[in-house]
Amino acid sequence: MVWGISVFKLSIPFIIFFIGLSGIFLNRRNIIILLMSVELMLLSINFGFILFSVYLDDIVGQIFSLLVLTVAAAESAIGLAILVIYYRVRKTISIESIRLMKG
Template identity: 70%
Template sequence: MNLVQYLTVSIILFLLGLSGIFLNRRNLIIMLMSIELMLLAVNLTFLIFSVYLDDLVGEIFALLVLTVAAAESAIGLALLVVYYRVRGHISIEFINLLKG
């Protein structure tokens, strides 16, 4: 496989994540999973160019992005659990009640 084919897979993964955010506005967990899919697609792009250019900076940056993504999903899921315990449901329509 060449560079264009790998980048096509990465673009398809990113577009799947983007469509998951825009098409599913009701389920917050699926939206978080779509954000994670987008971050993984960007990481794949970093790794592809790191191997193509024979440079380790892309791999290190991908590792840092994975660390931030893991922390983001852990904090996001913890917030969802607390919100579910308080409200009894996880619905995006009612989350705007947290504003103030």
């Protein structure tokens, strides 16, 4: 019986996505781990796009995956730049102190 995309191939993006999701919910103290968890979630979505793009023999999913990777790279660069500036001013990157920011 041919199933097309096997369950094993589809389970890998789901597992990576839920690892990233659990990193967000279980770790609320370290903002760098939160950023890494968001990157894992975006990576798993890209992996799913590429899997379905290969399965459907269409290049649109691969192009969309490249666009998502570009946005993820910009998000991590800007997020790390904001963290470096915040660390220079406050001497900490604890989430509890970041929550004090208003405005």
